[in-house]
Amino acid sequence: xxxxxxxxxxxxxxxxxxxxxxxxxxxxxxxxxxxxxxxxxxxxxxxxxxxxxxxxxxxxxxxxxxxxxxxxxxxxxxxxxxxxxxxxxxxxxxxxxxxxxxxxxxxxxxxxxxxxxxxxxxxxxxxxxxxxxxxxxxxxxxxxxxxxxxxxxxxxxxxxxxxxxxxxxxxxxxxxxxxxxxxxxxxxxxxxxxxxxxxxxxxxxxxxxxxxxxxxxxxxxxxxxxxxxxxxxxxxxxxxxxxxxxxxxxxxxxxxxxxxxxxxxxxxxxxxxxxxxxxxxxxxxxxxxxxxxxxxxxxxxxxxxxxxxxxxxxxxxxxxxxxxxxxxxxxxxxxxxxxxxxx
Numbered sequence: 001x002x003x004x005x006x007x008x009x010x011x012x013x014x015x016x017x018x019x020x021x022x023x024x025x026x027x028x029x030x031x032x033x034x035x036x037x038x039x040x041x042x043x044x045x046x047x048x049x050x051x052x053x054x055x056x057x058x059x060x061x062x063x064x065x066x067x068x069x070x071x072x073x074x075x076x077x078x079x080x081x082x083x084x085x086x087x088x089x090x091x092x093x094x095x096x097x098x099x100x101x102x103x104x105x106x107x108x109x110x111x112x113x114x115x116x117x118x119x120x121x122x123x124x125x126x127x128x129x130x131x132x133x134x135x136x137x138x139x140x141x142x143x144x145x146x147x148x149x150x151x152x153x154x155x156x157x158x159x160x161x162x163x164x165x166x167x168x169x170x171x172x173x174x175x176x177x178x179x180x181x182x183x184x185x186x187x188x189x190x191x192x193x194x195x196x197x198x199x200x201x202x203x204x205x206x207x208x209x210x211x212x213x214x215x216x217x218x219x220x221x222x223x224x225x226x227x228x229x230x231x232x233x234x235x236x237x238x239x240x241x242x243x244x245x246x247x248x249x250x251x252x253x254x255x256x257x258x259x260x261x262x263x264x265x266x267x268x269x270x271x272x273x274x275x276x277x278x279x280x281x282x283x284x285x286x287x288x289x290x291x292x293x294x295x296x297x298x299x300x301x302x303x304x305x306x307x308x309x310x311x312x313x314x315x316x317x318x319x320x321x322x323x324x325x326x327x328x329x330x331x332x333x334x335x336x337x338x339x340x341x342x343x
Contacts, residue, residue, distance in 0.1 A: 004328070005088075007064055008032040010073035010095060011040040011048050016317045020072070023321045027328060031068070036061050038076065044312035046073060046095045053077065065089075070327070072320060080106035082113065089113055091327055093320045097122050097174075097307075098256065100343040101229050115337040116323055120173045121315040122307035126254040126280070127177035129306035130224055133252045133278020134161055134182070138222075142276075142297060162186030167220040168204070169236065170194075170227025174254060176201035178224055190216065194232065210236075217244040222252065228343035229256035239264040248275040254306060257282040266292050269299060280306040 006028055008017060017032045024030055036057055038048020058077070065075060065086040073095045075082050079102075082089060091114045096102075099117055103109040135141075138161040147154070166182050168175045171193040179189045183203030191204040192213065200207050208216055213236075217223070223245065227233045237260040245251075251274050253260060262283045268274040270292075278300040279293070285304055293299050323333045337343065 003027065003029050004069040005029045005031060005067050006070045006072060006324075007068035007086075008072045009037075009075055010046040011037050012072070012317075013313060016313055019317055020321065020324075023324060028070075028324070031064055033060070033064070036064075042308075043310045044308050047076065070324075074102075080108065082108065083111045091116065091323075091333065093316075093323060094118060094337075095313075095316050098228050098343065099337060101256065103337065104342070109337075109339055114333060116319070116333050117335045117337060117343075118316050118319060119335045121312060121319065123173040123177040125307045125309045125312075126174045126226070127181050129278065129280060129302060130178045130226075130252045130254055131181050131185070133276070133300055134166075134222060134250060136278065136300060137250045137276030137298070138164065164188070164221040165190065165219065166222045166224060167192065167208075167216060168224040168226055169259075170225065170233075170255060171198070171201055171204065172226070172228075175224070175226035176204075178226060178254075179203040187222075190220065194227070214241060214244045217241060218246050220246060220249065222250040225251070225253040225255040225259050227255050227259060229258055230342040234258050235261055237261065237265075242268050242274070245273065247273055249273075250275055251277045251279075253277070253279045253281050255281060257285065262293075266296070269293075269296050272298075274298075276300075278302075280304055 006020065006024065008031065021030045038051050041049050061077060062085065068086050069088050069090055071086065071089055071092045074092060075085065078085060094115060094117050097117050097119045099115060103115065138159060140158045162185060165188040168179050168189060168191045171179065171191045175191065179191060179201055180203040183189050189204050190206045190208055191200060192208050192210060225237065235258065239261050242261065242264045265274065265277065269277055276298045280302040281304055287293065287301065293301060319335060326333050
């Protein structure tokens, strides 16, 4: 039987390549040619710095793609044409959790390839960012910064996080981690999830349905967006939902920019209807320099990097190695993208 060939398609530290080689042993062939891949700009950079790809590099990469059965990450040069350029590929392990929009845009969701995601890897980092944003505004760090700049000492009062009420939209691994953390801070957590009949995760005291969204928005002090982007969640927080928010609410978006109406959100931030927003995702990325969000003092901007920590690649490789054993054993893959759900 021919050994499956694994082609590592994005930058990866040698220590993790060695783990893949060791785990695969003589059952697989692992190909890693970093000279054909971008140079990472930071730890867990899966796209790398802009580069010049020579005809010779393209030719060599085409030869490797044609032999591969498994890809660790998508082909960076021509992802939409993986089925044509890599006709033997049966499985792609993504380095991102939310690949649905990308698969639909490239048409890869119509291919016969199995795609697995990095779901779960980013839950803890994104939960940390969510709590950072909540504490930043509920403890009024902007006020402390202003007083420090003015060298002004005056005792003051904040509303505090304990005793507030939060709504988390999306209770997958990320939303569940945020809910559990917030509950430990004394927050009453409500949650909205799209899977009918699912039980509430730790820390969630009430589950609501999408039809109840506008009814409950005036009752919550913070709104957390942690859902995948699908046809159902696109513009889920539109102008009417923002208008329904409790005055002074805090918004955290660790989902995708298109989940929220950005113009309506900006207007609400300007008036104080939304007292603060911690944002990791935007309608257009990179965020254009003329976007008003850059100038708003009540906004925290993360360049879609809240999920990126130094341990990320190791955790993704953990998932890949688990899936490799499943693949070789003919078992269902973990974190498999489901076309019907869109994530």
